[in-house]
Amino acid sequence: MNTVFPEGFLWGGALAANQVEGAWQEDGKGLTTSDMQPEGIFGKVVRRKPGDFCIKDKAIDFYHRYPEDISLFAEMGFTCLRVSIAWARLFPQGDEPEPNEAGLAWYDKLFDELAAHHIQPLVTLSHYEMPWGLVEKYGGWASREVISCFERYARTVFQHYAHKVKLWLTFNEINMSLHAPLTGVGLQGNPGKTEIYQAIHHQLVASSLAVKACHELVPDGRIGNMLLGGLIYPLSCKPTDVFAALRENQNWQFFGDVQCRGAYPGYMKRYFRDNNIKLQIEPSDLTALSHTVDFVSLSYYMSGCATAEPELVEKLRGNILDMIPNPHLQSSEWGWQIDPVGLRTLLNMLWDRYQKPLFVVENGLGASEKPDADGKINDDYRINYINDHLVQAWEAINDGVELMGYTYWGPIDLISASKAEVKKRYGFIYVDLQQDGSGSLRRSRKKSFYWYQQIIKSNGAALKR
Ligand code: BG6
DSSP states (O other), X not given: OOOSOOTTOEEEEEOOHHHHOOOTTGGGOOOBTTTTOTTOTTSOOOOOOTTOOOHHHHTTOHHHHHHHHHHHHXXXXXXXEEEEOOHHHHSSSSOOSSOOHHHHHHHHHHHHHHHHTTOEEXXXXXXXXXXXXXXXXHOGGGSTHHHHHHHHHHHHHXXXXXXXXXXXXXXXXXXXXXXXXXXXXXOOSOOOHHHHHHHHHHHHHHHHHHHHHHHHHOTTOEEEEEEEOOXXXXXSSOXXXXXXXXXXXXXXXXXXXXXXXXXXXXXXXXXXXXXXXXXXOOHHHHHHHTOOOSEEEEEOSOOEEEOSOHHHHHHHOOSTTXXXXXXXXXXXXXXXXXXXXXXXXXXXXXXXXXXXXXXXXXXXXXXXXXXXXXXXXXXXXXXXXXXXXXXXXXXXXXTTOOEEEEEEEOSBOOOOTTTOOSSSBOOSEEEOOOTTXXXXXXXXXXXXXXXXXXXXXXXXXXXXX
């Protein structure tokens, strides 16, 4: 069997604006949902006062240090870098008629720097942040108004960057809104199911309108969706547990089903009926939804289990997504269960379901680390983690799955999303930054830096199988 990945397979890393850029108030940028949640995507909303410290305000200062970081990515051999555009850099309040030129100019510089290093950008339109102005004024995605604000933003960037960016994604982990409604759809407080699904409906319409706009304005471009690949196994082989797992998987596949098939699936209509969820869906929304994505992208960190027995759910549910832990798997320091074979299963599952090219745009291991006496970080645990996941991705390719690429999360230490921690480090590159904001921000290479370089250079042949 061929040991290398397909020709043209994209190798690289993935970042998000609010977790790396910093410069939270520079060049006219407006406040975002991320700025208002200094403790992370599940944290409370904090009205920021001058002088309040938040680790994300400066983050790893990518806004000023991107040339150095991109040259390090190029040294590893990246052919692709996933980044996101902070919507509020371009439309500070979210509903201005015209974009902020300074915001457009910064991303121009970023894409030019990538081009100079022959690194292809993969750009997420919205990664876990939206302009706070839209939350205050319209109640976030609860309002249909936000659809046209997003469409204006999307059309602006497609028009402006069409010659520089050919690969696009709409909303990061669109299914996460079910767990973090403020981050996902800009809903404050404790919204009910109807409110959440109505906001999700508006966002799905906006995602499809962005697909349409991309096809019009970037004719040689491709646009995908982005799903949190929350693979769920039955806790036992009891038929009721198997069905519970199917239902749990449908909870997130629903988003992909709408984005790939262009309509609401029957199981979701039933769920709405059974739960008395009545959505306001305009006839024009149904036409909009028919604009389906060109490819499916996903994040994959862990798998979980489901059972039909409520007392077991109560007793066992674990990690941030409330999944039931799998007794056969080990966990990371943060309790995320490590399951490389799950990636092969997931890729096959999505390929069978959609028959569209897939792209793993996030996968990675967060660990607490500090340099040893020689200033080195020997992160063999990370090397093993990625090796084992890439081997399974390669198996999936051999199963017949069309896989466009793999962008590791995050190739440089950054601020974690769930709890805004910097001690949860993912990088091949160490950043000297501590949780209290101290540190020189100096970048240094970990052992995995050289390992990933070899993997890319050999197009996967150097993996341990
Ligand atoms: C994904 C997000 O959920 O997981 C990223 O798209 C996030 O933004 C990543 O950083 C890892 O999660 P965390 O909480 O460890 O940063």
